[in-house]
Amino acid sequence: MPNSNKLPLHDFHKANGARFVPFGGWEMPVQYSSILEEHKAVREAAGLFDVSHMGEVLIHGPEAAAYLDHLLVNAIASAEIGRAIYSPMCLENGGVVDDLIVYRMGAAEFLLCVNAANHAKDLSWMQTQADASGMDVCLEDQSDAYALLALQGPKAADILEVCGFAGIAELKRFRHESRTLAGGATVRICRTGYTGEDGFELFLPVGAADSLASMLLDRGTSYGLRLCGLGARDSLRLEAGLPLYGHELTETISPLEAGLEWTVKLGKSGFVGKSALLKQKEDGLDKRVVHFKLAGRRIAREGAEVIDAAGTTVGSVLSGTHSPILNCPIGSALIEVPALAGGLSVDLRGQREPLELASPPLHLAE
Known part of the structure; x- marks a missing residue:
């Protein structure tokens, strides 16, 4: 390799x-x-x-908490020391740069765990936002x-x-x-x-x-x-219905569209992407990520078309695999919201397989 x-x-x-x-x-x-x-x-x-490929970024400084509240959609500054907070990191248009976990180490010290494939992109974006904000904060790549x-x-x-x-x-x-x-x-x-x-x-x-x-x-x-x-x-x-960046989350799929509204704290002061996400919430979603099951044995792979009862393409598959626990094919898809009320099928190389919505397929452990 x-x-x-x-x-x-x-x-x-x-x-x-x-x-x-x-x-x-x-x-x-x-x-x-x-x-x-x-x-x-x-x-x-x-x-x-072994997930040592993930990236680690230490963020510290007098304004580290305020900076992260500006950078991320979730509430960081109010989290107590010892907490871990999952959050998407958005573009101004509401699309997602990456999703990550923030570990609060101290009053002004945070460790961020980011996706390996986005490591360099994330560092560049974080530094750009830090420079633009003028806040007193330092970023250190500690991945190695x-x-x-x-x-x-x-x-x-x-x-x-x-x-x-x-x-x-x-x-x-x-x-x-x-x-x-x-x-x-x-x-x-x-x-x-x-x-x-x-x-x-x-x-x-x-x-x-x-x-x-x-x-x-x-x-x-x-x-x-x-x-x-x-x-x-x-x-x-x-x-478990968890997103993978590049599939259920991308620069063109927002946290709201991905079903992560619980992470988006629209009540906090300005953060990157807030205006776009607020407008999306007020106007209503045009498309949404959903999870599904199939009755047959064939797996719906990424890119397969989702079709409504009239034969119109209304979405596409984002991820697909076989569920050993449910013993059937499962997956996720990005689908136009109006189409969710009717019958849907997925095109598997010219054959239509009825699609059963399920969100999420399995209950998460408490």
């Missing part, structure tokens, strides 16, 4: 039988055993993902300093407990705290994830990642833990 970055744990994955694919400029494990087995492990026990492991599933807390993270089950959803590993390295543990299950994401120094991953795998195997790749990560997030 020429011109692809390798994860710090590349050799660990290779030794454990990973198959690799290029993704976001990285050589990433797509699966180890099978996507089906890995998917079910996360739903029933636990799965360990961190490895990021995601331990997901109903047994995740139990596995961390037997690995020495006493009391970690008490950490609330979308909260984070720091712990010290046996070797002295600091790990930031966050009760967040991208699977629809309970779980944790662990930020730690690159040099400490191999020993922690090995310990988690060794002590977690008896709990049903499996190493998991991108294949299961995608099917899990789609089952």
Whole structure:
């Protein structure tokens, strides 16, 4: 895979039988055993993902909180220390530059976790907005300093407990705290994830990642833990109705159209994209992202046309896969709002398959 970055744990994955694919400029494990087995492990026990390709940006300074409230659609300045906040980051026209999680580390210090494929674009956009605002804030790209492991599933807390993270089950959803590993390295543990299950994401120094991953795998195997790749990560997030940038969120799909209205705090003072989003809300949406199931066995792939009862194309598929839990094809599509009231089908290479709306397909873990 020429011109692809390798994860710090590349050799660990290779030794454990990973198959690799290029993704976001990285050589990433797509699966180890099978996507089906890995998917079910996360739903029933636990799965360990290496997501060290994600970017980390430290934002600090006297006006860091005010800057992030200006940059992002969600409310950041009012969040308490130790909170994690999911938010889209918008253009002035309401389209999405990226979606990310903000971890409040201190009164004037925040860590942002951004999508790997958008890393360079995000940094440029953030710096442009910082310069234009004139606020006293500093941006530091710390992506090379961190490895990021995601331990997901109903047994995740139990596995961390037997690995020495006493009391970690008490950490609330979308909260984070720091712990010290046996070797002295600091790990930031966050009760967040991208699977629809309970779980944790662990930020730690690159040099400490191999020993922690090995310990988690060794002590977690008896709990049903499996190493998991991108294949299961995608099917899990789609089952749970979670967006993937470049699919359900793009520079032409707004948070409101993507069903993320809960993240858009129109009541706070001016932020990038507010005017466009306010107008969109007042005028009503022309199109909307929806999730669907199919009764047959064929998967609707990205770009497949969605058709109404009159045979008119009213939308297109954004993502599609097979759901191991529902045992049927599932997906998402961007569809004209008036068409949602009638019968819809998807064009699968000339054959129309009735489309059943479901939002989201599965209940998210509390």
